[in-house]
Amino acid sequence: MHTALPALYLISSAARIGEDAFIARAAAAVRAGLEMIVVREPGWSPPRRREFLRRLDRELPRGVFLILGHHPDAGEEPPLAGVESPRIRGLHLGRCSTGEIASARRDLPAGGLIGYSAHSAEEAAEAFAQGADYVSFSPVFEPLSKPSSLAPHGIEGLRRACSAVSGPLFALGGITAPRAREARAAGAHGVAVIGAITGAADPAEATRGLLESLR
Numbered sequence: 001m002h003t004a005l006p007a008l009y010l011i012s013s014a015a016r017i018g019e020d021a022f023i024a025r026a027a028a029a030v031r032a033g034l035e036m037i038v039v040r041e042p043g044w045s046p047p048r049r050r051e052f053l054r055r056l057d058r059e060l061p062r063g064v065f066l067i068l069g070h071h072p073d074a075g076e077e078p079p080l081a082g083v084e085s086p087r088i089r090g091l092h093l094g095r096c097s098t099g100e101i102a103s104a105r106r107d108l109p110a111g112g113l114i115g116y117s118a119h120s121a122e123e124a125a126e127a128f129a130q131g132a133d134y135v136s137f138s139p140v141f142e143p144l145s146k147p148s149s150l151a152p153h154g155i156e157g158l159r160r161a162c163s164a165v166s167g168p169l170f171a172l173g174g175i176t177a178p179r180a181r182e183a184r185a186a187g188a189h190g191v192a193v194i195g196a197i198t199g200a201a202d203p204a205e206a207t208r209g210l211l212e213s214l215r
Helices: 019-031 046-059 098-106 121-129 154-164 177-185 203-214
Strands: 008-011 036-039 065-070 088-093 113-118 134-137 169-172 190-193
Touching: 008 203, 019 046, 019 203, 036 046, 046 065, 088 098, 098 113, 098 121, 113 121, 121 134, 121 154, 154 169, 154 177, 169 177, 177 190, 177 203, 190 203
Parallel strands: 008 036, 008 190, 036 065, 065 088, 088 113, 113 134, 134 169, 169 190
Antiparallel strands: none
């Protein structure tokens, strides 16, 4: 296992549930042990994503680090321009090709993390070959928080992807606590979630359940 990465991370859903609601639920999850959040929000402009990243940095409890979701077609300005904090650790690339990983690396300080969203075992393997530090693989199951146009890979598809890669892979899509346990057994480093925490009646309890399943 990659010791620098936790086994669970949360993807932001502020556009869907509102910034204040997301921060409140994320804060409860952090107090329950969540250590990593990826700020995704693909419909927002890069400046708005950066401002939300700054707000999370200011308002969330200690113990969590942040990754900025980045879509390389969103503009030429460096994605983390003007954003400085020890808990902002890197970029997560989505809606792009693995060929964008090297250029994203040049926009990061030494030691910054690069994540990548993959939808096939081959794409996941290529992302690691191009220098990604971790990869999300989706959808493993039917997503809880939003519809998907992609067919779920299932546990067998996840197992094949885990066998094909050389680094930490996170299962994404329809993850619950029992499914998190299945994902670990299939070889995943961990899981990424949205609705399993932000859609839960008790985000802290949901977080603790996921973490227990991943131990």
